[in-house]
């Protein structure tokens with residue numbers, strides 16, 4: 001199960017809307033399975049049908065992750081006209097077996113749908129996405 005504070009979910013949806021009709025992409029860093037920071041990335045494809053995290057941008061993000069001792073918790077991207085499920089291209093290009101793949105669908109503009117998956121050896125498994133409120137997360141972090 002992936003647990004995300006509401007603000008991460010809001011940010012992914014906001015990014016998707018800003019980049020529409022093109023797909024957006026980005027990375028959520030984490031430590032011990034808990035999200036720590038969201039990085040918007042450049043979609044090198046600038047396309048409504050596919051995404052590829054710009055290699056220079058990926059390097060920038062990796063450096064920052066390294067500096068903080070964080071991992072790639074999740075990679076997110078948007079589907080502007082199709083459901084929030086990995087496309088055959090997403091599956092064949094999946095390069096992070098340890099990370100969650102978050103897909104936000106804007107197919108229904110008024111009701112964005114966000115779902116979480118793992119893609120390992122060409123196999124897609126869906127994982128529960130738990131959205132917690134930011135106040136709760138704050139208490140949790142203060143322990």
Ligand SMILES: [Zn+2]
Pocket residue numbers: 077078079086087090
């Ligand atoms: Zn996709």
